[in-house]
Amino acid sequence: MPIRVRFAPSPTGPFSLGNARTALFNWLFARHEGGQFLLRIEDTDKERSKKEYEKDMLECLKWLGLDWDEDFFRQSERIPAYKKELEKLLEEKKAYWCFCTPEELEDERQAQMSQGLSPKYGGRCRSISLEEAEARAKKEPAVIRFRMDDGIISFPDIIRGKVSFDTALIGDIVIAKDLKTPLYNFAVVVDDEEMKITHVIRGEDHLSNTPKQIAIQEALGFSKVQYAHLPLILGPDHKKLSKRYLETSFNEYRTKGYLAPAVMNFMALLGWHPENDREVLSREEIIAEFGLKRVQKAGAIFNPEKLDWLNGQYLKILPPEELAEALKDFIPKEWVKKKEMLAKIAEVDRGRMKKLSDFRELADIFFELPDYSKSLLIWKETPEAAILDNLRFTLDVISKIPAGDFKKETIEKYVMTVADKRGRGEVLWPLRAALSGREASPGPADILEIIGQEEGARRINFAIGKLE
């Protein structure tokens, strides 16, 4: 039987890191096993589901490169299918209409909890006949409950091993608000059967939903599926990632300048690890090595510094054309036109970036000399007069470089002759400071080649003017 997994998000909020990780592990498993990765939108909650969130999710999946097989569908498009199964359960008395009010249920719950019992529905409406219930349901608010028989439901979890739940503690759960409004635990079961899902890979927060879904599955006579509950990604507060912390929208990783392969690599390593010690892994390598057996059981705290480091690693090896292309979204429009210059700057500064968004500030000096004070030009205790003299001399040397040979290597040769004679710090620091206007920057030869002989001379003269 071919392996079929699904990613089934509900579009009730911005796509999150947790969502992305679940999608990734499903996708990795499918690709590694040569199975299928399907997509399903769980939009049964009409109030909270929004089209914009669905769009956001689709964009994020595409950006990450998680391609799905077959067409995806929305649960809101499958209402008749759920209705059919709901009616079947009702007729077979495996489900029944319940007319208890929210207030009554809340009181019951409170009473049970104060006695140290597990809160569950008492079963007051269990005995109402279907005929009577259907008549009443037309006039008064009602929901459909699943009749949960007492017993132990155990299932093997690929990651955790055997897990057991006592259904007597769960009680009769609500599976639909009415025939046209199914609820999560019910819709999932119907769809997984319809889609011929073989493995359900999802977050650990769904572990306690599993016995409910298995019970419904059995009542409907559906086939079993295998489960794998992933450890949760925790925030720095050790709690399930929430909007309050880093659970910003996943899209922000893109807009902040993280590379998709780096984010994928990082997420894969959150709860999974290859057999060897390698950590920078390409998509193909991850697919080749991925397996559910090596997935961690305990939750993992999200570590932004490591993401930055990994992103830096990818930035360093990104082909020049791809780097230039990726940078386009992070720089002013005027810069984009200066293609050649931009490419050179990117090469010079790529090692200094953690994120693509860092580039703008790093590259700024090539387009415009920042304001700086005279003291920036002074190297340690060197007297101003010596600095001034070195600058003048260096300018003279640089001016003698043939215009057609104004390349980094040549410039370096000329400049280093001066530096070796007059002291490296004494020559190079003021020169670099004059060229960049900053305390930290690429080397003088790098800057000179990019800004050119003329602009270089202008900047050095400007520094000389400050010192005079």
Next chain:
RNA sequence: GGCCCUAUCGUCUAGUGGUAGGACAUAGCGUUCUCAUCGCUAAAACCGGAGUUCAAUUCUCCGUGGGGCUACCA
């Protein structure tokens, strides 16, 4: 409160019945005019107790800590 899951450096993790390896972060050194990169070094962990065993971080149990769920959300 009840149920379920879980436990190796600060963080992500490897690993084994004979006390632990890698990575990020941190500190120092080296390369270097600066920053960054890179290289090297240091500091840094098996939650506690009992049991099994010649021996337990590893197996079992009990605690404790952490997390999740406990909706007419998903």
